[in-house]
Amino acid sequence: MSTTSEEPAWKQRAVERSTRAAKLRAEQRVERFLDAAQAIIMEKGTTDFTVQEVVDRSRQSLRSFYQHFDGKHELLLALFEDALQRATEQIRAAASGRPDPLDRLKVAVQLLFELSRPDPDAQRPLFTDFAPQLLLSHPAEVKAAHAPxxxxxxxxxxxAEDAGRLRGSIKPRRAAALVMQTIMFIAQSNDVSEDGTAHPITADEAWDFCAIGVTRT
Known part of the structure; x- marks a missing residue:
């Protein structure tokens, strides 16, 4: 005689339906907090705001906020990860239109350079204010955010390696990490001098420099 205690199928369906609904509501609440924080950042041009400001803007409760986030740091981290994910999707879309693998890599490197460089007309405090602090205080979180x-x-x-275009002495993942760090550092420190005499590095120059290191001659 069977002694299984499996729940009836109707009950499983009901629980699954309830779980899906609860998950959807939670996702909607999180999005409202993120949208509110992003709007405040755009208005202020800084990440210097309070959790209460986010709660008031989202028209939700403080209790609800702390059900989803440990605090302001985790909220900013979520916004930072989301911004990096969108940048990744943008780069993938731009590179996918090129049939040659080296051209795809070139497009990706150049676009990453453009997205990483300081833009006085675009306020990006998540990258100019929050990210440098995060790198010093929580390097593991920075690494996880850049994973995509x-x-x-x-x-x-x-x-590029499969097409025989990559140096045989370097592995794809290691080459990717080296190129990313090089490009982002060059772009973020690529300022124009006050007197206008400096000649900022271009995306083409950045690609040419990296290509020497990772591609076959």
Whole structure:
């Protein structure tokens, strides 16, 4: 005689339906908090705001906020990860239109350079204020946030390797990490001098420099 205590199918369906509904409501509440924080950042041009401001703007409760986030740091981290994910999707879309794997890599490198460089007309405090602090205080979180972007560049490097265009002495993932760090550092420190005499590095120059290091001659 069977002694299984499996729940009836109707009850399983009811529980699953309830769980899906609860998950959807939670996702909607999180999005409202993120949208509110993003709007405040755009208005102020800084990440200097309070949790209460976010709660008031989202028209939700403080209790609800702390059900989803440990605090302001985790909220900013979520916004930072979301911005990096969107940048990754933008780079993937731009690179996918090129049939040659080296051209795809070139497009990705140049677009990453443009997205990483300081823009006085675009307020990006998540990258100019929050990210440098995060790198010093929580390097593991920075690494995790950049994981999708690293995965994309590793994929592009692997495609170049399969086509015989990558140096045999360097592995795709390592090459991807080196190129990403080089490009972002150059772009973020690529300021124009006050007297206008400096000649900022271009995306083409950045690609040419990296290409020497990772591609076959």
């Amino acid at each position: 972007l690293l995965a994309l560049f590793t994929e592009l490097m692997a495609q």
